[in-house]
Amino acid sequence: MYNTPSDHVCRGRRCGVGALMSIIYALLFLLLAPVAGGLIAGIDRRITARMQGRVGPPILQPFYDVGKLFEKEKVVVTNSQNFYVLCYLVFIALSGAMFFGGGDLLLVIFAFTLAHVFLVLGAYASNSPYSHVGAERELIQLMACEPIIILAAVGMYMVTKSFYVADIAATKIPLIVFIPGLFAGFVYILTMKLRKSPFDLSTSHHAHQELVKGVTTEFSGSTLGSIEIAHWYEAIFLLGFVYLFFSWSPVIAVIAIIIIYVFEILIDNTFARVKWPLALKSSWLVTAVLGILNLAVLYIIGGFLK
């Protein structure tokens, strides 16, 4: 009768051996991402300490912390809150696995949003003032970040003609040259996603938070440990996203990731926390100006190339 392109065309590594490789990559992510994420958190704390003129904890400190959390007594405000955190962890891990498995970038982004909605619901469930305000702020941050993440994926599609991470990662085109505006916008909201100052509104790695611990106020013990592990998964996924902008050259990509991360730490230590309206307005403004300009230019270039 008729065929759709997806019926008979195999791109990236999505067929036969390719499918197997996808699954292996996804499994490797599930196993190794917490290790790598924990190490990055440890290095982060060391660099932060040095910036503040302290010695800082051992690199492995985040693992000791999480290990200790799992030894603690199980204490909750309401039973359902742990369920939401479990869903948060599962869907963060799933979206990362889909990403490293080379899957559809838009679907990855949607799964990622779903995961965050679960974290917010967990904070709401406890009916506690601090976590309630944290939840509201976390939602505002979600709203602030979402547009540029989608537009970045769209920009990658416009250059590579594919939404599959596998295809984007395998491209020989230097994406960053075509979508610098989208990259800058993404780095802007990366601060929010990594929970770094000036955008650590809903919860923070630092001890000084006017909301106690925001969304995580009412979580303790193994549940708090799970949130920490989810955050490690998330960090690796986000850095993977940064990689895609530079994927034509893996060496440059790794260097870019390191520079970006150190830059985020520097920002974290040099800026004071802002209020949520500024966070929302500025990130939407950055998205609107840089994102729209970049996509418009891409669209015009695309028209000429046709």
Added chain:
Amino acid sequence: MSNGILEGFWLDLVFFLILFPFIAAIVLLLIKADNVRSAVVGVSALLIAAVSVWLLVAYATSGTVFFPVSPEPLGELMFLIGMGIAVFILYMGFRYKNYIAIALTLIQSAMLVYFEFGISHGAAPENNFFVDQFSIIMALIIGIIGSLICVYAVSYMKDFHHHHPELKDRRRTFFFIMFVFLAAMFGLVFANNLGWLFFFWEVTTLSSFLLIGYTGTDEAIKNSFLALNMNLLGGLAFAGALIWLALTGGGMELDKLIATGGIIALVPAVLISFAGITKAAQFPFSSWLVGAMIAPTPVSALLHSSTMVKAGVYVMVRFAPVLQGTTPGYMIALVGGFTFLLASAIAISQSNAKKVLAYSTIANLGLIVACAGIGTYEAIWAAILLIIFHAVSKSLLFLCVGTVEHQVGSRDIEDMNGLITRMPKVAVMMLIGMAGMFLAPFGMLISKWAAIRAFIDAPFGVIFVIILAFGSALTVFFWAKWMGRLISVPPPVENAERRVSRTEWLVLSFLAGLVVLATVLFPLISSYLVEPWLFAIYGQVTRLAQENVAIMLIMLFLLMVLPVSMLHYRKNQRQLKPYMGGMTTTSRMHFTGAIGIDREVTLGNYYLENYFGEHKLSKIGVPLCIILLAIMFAGVAVAGLVH
């Protein structure tokens, strides 16, 4: 996949679906006893739903089937009823001193008389009715969801009059109009003769007018006339399209007109799309749908999910191939796009649950209108998915809010705090309905995803991708904070769920099941109904890649399995009170505040009125969309003159 012509319309399922709800309506007008009414509604609803499914089985694989029906006496009968409706509206207009309604009706009647006796003679088409895959999809939505809402209404309206003894009990009229509404909707999706389609169109306008004004309070009358006038304005454009077709000899048959294309089809496509924009409550006409929430909740559910607004987008999707790539088409798409963006933003600032639902409907219809205006095969694929999934989730949400309103006594989202402990089952169903509206892997999100892909591949589509990216972020915010209200666990309260009637449970559970089922079945709906239909029109189809479908099914499976973990979490956990900055609280969350006053902790959501206020954003949306519509008309006028 051949197109066929079938004689014997009078014995066919299609004719049954148009006629039967009308007969049921008349029977219901005559019945006084409550239990007889419930029985009649129940049996009729079951029959209508069953025949809709039968229609699917019978016609799913037969392509487009035409029914040659002689225009006599049916066409003449429709004209007479149409004139009767006009007289009735004139009467209502004089009675309530609404002169705009009178003026619009007079102009429209004059146009129709001119059309009927002045220019249309001898041009009576043969194939007046038809059924194709898109009609089947619409019929399933009307037949299953519409009927379920009627069943729910039996129990709801009984409660409604119990809660409002001051209002006159006009339930006989109520159910009469509800079923007439269904009959008109079936007629609308099966009509191939545009003149007849317009007749059914006007019946839906009248039905919604009467249902919105049901309670007869001043506000209800005011809002019902607002709805009437806006829709009559759209009706004028529709009548203009008929006259254009008669004058240019374009013919009255929908299928031939779309196949012809060109300027002959573009002028009526634009005029009818304008009518569609009024009916689908896009800016600048969104206020009628917001005002319509004054009606009893089943009416809102019906207007928002399976009838009225869906009639608006139905005709636009039909005309999409004609609009594709034209300036007026892009203007229509922009109206839809901006409506999506602004209505989603306004929804954030609303705490009235029905208003949030209303703005969410307007927003999602905006997305469908944007897809229709762009009109590529990918966009239309997304549009049809949006129509299906929106109908299922939105009907469930309205009916849940109706049930909560009767048990809790409020439709304010803040009063739904901790509904998960007070009305656990209803709360879970609401959560399913909301997840269906914005979360992966449920239907509406799949549709938005499809829309993004469709927009990228369309010329100038980047504009719509950007609108969608911002709009969907707004969507996440207002749904998630509402979800948060429902699931927050406050100090123990009494269960208020036991008084909900069995009929309501039945309908709510069925619809909640349908939200999940539609997501599971959507690859089948796509490949057996939507794709063949698109292929017949565009010669091209689109669908989701299989591995993505697989991943979404895995996600759905996880979402159904993960709640089992609740059983584990109930054990071995010590429960503490929330942290209050060191303040001691009682188990009911009271604490001693400044100067020793006993205070209770109350938590409220952010509504961000300063940023997303209704008036503030309407002030942008209304003029913006009026300008876009003006450009649309100017564009089509220039094209017409050049022609």
